[in-house]
Amino acid sequence: MTHPAFSTDLSRLINPRAIALVGASERPQSIGGRTLSNLLDHSQIDGELYLVNPTKSELRGHRCWPSIASLPQTPDVAVIAVPASGVIAVMEECAARRVPFAIILTSGFGEAGAEGQRAQARLKEIAEQAGMRIYGPNCPGLTNVNARLGMTFSPSFPHDLVKGPIGLATQGGGLGRNVMQAMERGIGIGLWASTGNEVDLQVADFIHYMATAPDIKVIVTLLEGIKDGPRFLAALQCAADNGKPVIALKVGKSEYGQRAAQSHTASLTGSAEVNSAVFRQYGVIEVDDIDELVDTAWLFARAMPGEREAIGVYCSSGGTTALTADAVGTAGLTLAEFAPETTELLRSKLPDYAAIHNPVDTTAAVLSDADLVESTLGAVAADPNTGCVVTPIALDYGETTIRMAQTIIAAQQRVRSPIVPIWMSDRLGEGYRMLVEAGFAPPRSVGKAIAAIRRWTEWGRWHRSAAGRPARRLPAAVPAAQNEVRNLSELQAKALLEKAGIPLLPVAVARTREEARRIADGMGYPVVAKIASPDILHKSDIGGVRVGIADGAQLALAWDDIMASARHHKPDAAIDGLLIEKMAPGGGVELMAGVTRDPVFGHVMTFGLGGVYVEILRDVTRRLLPLSPEDAASMVREMRCFPVLDGARGRPVADVPALERLLLGVSEFVTANAERIEEMDLNPIWVGARGEGALPLDAVIVERGAA
Known part of the structure; x- marks a missing residue:
């Protein structure tokens, strides 16, 4: 295509x-x-x-x-x-x-x-x-x-x-x-x-x-x-x-x-x-x-990854065998569990003192028998549970290493799974040259070899998971930069989100203390009060937010405190009043989703743990818009804090499907308004237990090219 x-x-x-x-x-x-x-x-x-x-x-x-x-x-x-x-x-x-x-x-x-x-x-x-x-x-x-x-x-x-x-x-x-x-x-x-x-x-x-x-x-x-x-x-x-x-x-x-x-x-x-x-x-x-x-x-280039991902390790040095097994485990990969017929062949061919269960340690005693090494290495590479085999060569041992190279070359000709010889010695002897001429390009360390295999394996998973999906929608071209931008008020931002079908809590702006009381009484307590100003984006930083307001008296005190704090910290800011919003239910997790315009690729979403510590904790993932459903699902699951959403230590399982729908809704909103949206910040997003939904509690939108 x-x-x-x-x-x-x-x-x-x-x-x-x-x-x-x-x-x-x-x-x-x-x-x-x-x-x-x-x-x-x-x-x-x-x-x-x-x-x-x-x-x-x-x-x-x-x-x-x-x-x-x-x-x-x-x-x-x-x-x-x-x-x-x-x-x-x-x-x-x-x-x-x-x-x-x-x-x-x-x-x-x-x-x-x-x-x-x-x-x-x-x-x-x-x-x-x-x-x-x-x-x-x-x-x-x-x-x-x-x-x-x-x-x-x-x-x-x-x-x-x-x-x-x-x-x-x-x-x-x-x-x-x-x-x-x-x-x-x-x-x-x-x-x-x-x-x-x-x-x-x-x-x-x-x-x-x-x-x-x-x-x-x-x-x-x-x-x-x-x-x-x-x-x-x-x-x-x-x-x-x-x-x-x-x-x-x-x-x-x-x-x-x-x-x-x-x-x-x-x-x-x-x-x-x-x-x-x-x-x-x-x-x-x-x-x-x-x-x-x-x-x-x-x-x-040697082989595309298949569904068999487990690794076989075949070595003649005990310490090198353990080093390689450690590298496999540290990389998050899996050692293959050999089929019974493979184990039986290794038992019948190798000495009693050899380790025949993966990782295989033949010991150096068998290296003089090239036919024996070829047949046993070939059996490991042909095992039905093995996707590839690594054969670390710790040192150049002259004729012994030449025979090892010959057996690797011969064994590879009999099997489809790639055999990856690792040449660990700084002495590049004849055995190394033989492997190079046969097209093996031996990695020079265990770590480098396993890193390559990890990336090979991960791409195979990605490619299989992408098969059959609809083609990814390419983002719109990035328009020429414009200097004119303006910050929408939170009420304006939330009105746009609500029009786009994104669920929100009831919200309104009060111009006076009395109007704030009428709005809150109509919503029902508890409520949240926030300074309403296009010039104050980070309200918490200046004491511009009060949560858990339980009645009209507390609301009146919150009005006075917030207004005084705003005048003190931002004396030149235009103040529209207080934004009164129904408070989210108790419990839940605070997350965030932000969108910025990258000068090369266009709009990029950053999603992760929210609240006031987002810049410090930096538990975030990123994707280019528009998102696919798979993107939204993987963004949620890539976070280090995902176990918290998934019911860790007895917590209720969060409404992850609602969270994914919210991310997709934000993606569609930004994509539909790509020329208009310069930046966007939803922080925090409240996510309740399963069935309770996911709701943006604050919204900042910066428009470009606006009057």
């Missing part, structure tokens, strides 16, 4: 039939010279290569053409390797010739100050007028390893050519090349796009392409910033629809990292919490470093 509104056909860019290299050079260390070498010496071009250089008639025995206009045919791709001062003129030639794609390797544009930004804007203008797409500028080029095509100036291209099912989309070239060089560990990367300044084509476009590309099975992305939220989400949804995992490393999580990312790419980095919430919703596997990214991606 694709999303036509956001998808772009990149097939002529990634598999071009005709390429023009503009700025081809005989100087081997220049960008044009290195790109020429990669295309002529190290690529297998299935079509025409045109060299463009107005000062040369030929280069290395190949004819040179003076301009794009002079070429005998229009190329699919123009690779531009001229100085920044000449790029715009070349782009104008490409536009006139209707070249569909331009790869601009040259730096000196959006990353280079005001003048560079103006030049970059001109590039975008030229391309849009001609219907041409730009890749770059300020990028290392495009590498299609599976087709052995390097439209790049990188001197590493000839050395990083291990074909494979992983697609890599990055913004920065250095980290991207770092991932490419994980080929030394035995992984295969079929396509690498490093998009540079993203004046036009973005990482999202290449994720979208890879989501339907037949030679790509796993998508990896390194992100410094996300410029177009809906475009990015459409790509993630397309990958999910096609059953392809997306593994992401997002830099810029800390203030330091955000500053570095912005100076590098001039992109919005976004809130780390929001980015992570969006990733969870769309099934993206978020990792924290390059090793974790590579280990996880290659495990997916």
Whole structure:
């Protein structure tokens, strides 16, 4: 499945039939010279290569053409390797010739100050007028390893050519090349796009392409910033629809990292919490470093997770066996309980002193018998209760370790479940090289291996649970920022919520002490009194709230106290009176739900434990709007305090279904008024026992673009 509104056909860019290299050079260390070498010496071009250089008639025995206009045919791709001062003129030639794609390797544009930004804007203008797409500028080029095509100036291209099912989309070239060089560990990367300044084509476009590309099975992305939220989400949804995992490393999580990312790419980095919430919703596997990214991606490339999640551990060192079992348990994973036939085979084959119940400790005594190790390891991997097997190798023991590597390779050929060898030694001996050449890409520690397996397992659960669900609704595009905002009064906010069908307690504003008494008498006591002012959002902070008012006399005292406190703390605030509200029943739990507008993705809901300590306790979860019923259910259950709602220590079970309905109602309200709602805060939300409902007790809404 694709999303036509956001998808772009990149097939002529990634598999071009005709390429023009503009700025081809005989100087081997220049960008044009290195790109020429990669295309002529190290690529297998299935079509025409045109060299463009107005000062040369030929280069290395190949004819040179003076301009794009002079070429005998229009190329699919123009690779531009001229100085920044000449790029715009070349782009104008490409536009006139209707070249569909331009790869601009040259730096000196959006990353280079005001003048560079103006030049970059001109590039975008030229391309849009001609219907041409730009890749770059300020990028290392495009590498299609599976087709052995390097439209790049990188001197590493000839050395990083291990074909494979992983697609890599990055913004920065250095980290991207770092991932490419994980080929030394035995992984295969079929396509690498490093998009540079993203004046036009973005990482999202290449994720979208890879989501339907037949030679790509796993998508990896390194992100410094996300410029177009809906475009990015459409790509993630397309990958999910096609059953392809997306593994992401997002830099810029800390203030330091955000500053570095912005100076590098001039992109919005976004809130780390929001980015992570969006990733969870769309099934993206978020990792924290390059090793974790590579280990996880290659495990997916070897095998997709199935319903069998339990792990088998097969080892020859007692201490290493225990270390691995601990890591499995600490990660929240499960050791498989072997089927009787597996246990019986292990008992019949292994010595009496070996541990035959998972985790298996063969002891080092059996390593000299390769057939014995292969048959027993194969039995563990073939066990019907086992989803994968880890085989930690604690040390390089020369010939013994070589035989162990051989048996792992042989055993894997007989079973479908992945065997994950862990090479723990810093000595990378022949056994390690054998595993690399066989495509195992051994993780270098038990912790890294188990982390990859945990993410593999969790994505399998997510993917199975998402099967058959309706496609997720993409959020509306984020409108341009407007400075004009206004705070609605609590009464105005609650009127909007009530109109949207969200249940509320009776509420009214009293302009005088006498009117407050009439309202409260009509509602019935107890009531709550709150200062009514559009200029005072956090009423409790200034003594602007009284709860549990039992009669008219207490209400009169509350009026005097609240008004005095408001005048003292906020002397310039406009005061409308007191808001009188029926008090919620006793008991219950106080929660909160807030909505903010993220500049990249749009409206995001934060939900969790409420009351005055929400900022301190920070027991919250987040989701991008609109919510699905599954989102609402998972938000409630992800909170650390969920056991309190679920009847912990004899408490009544809370009305969780009503709470989920409330979250969905708020989501629909905000989505229907997306242009209007800037912020929203429902705190506290009272949740009673099962059947008693969930009610917002306070409501703050900030509108944008309002008069």
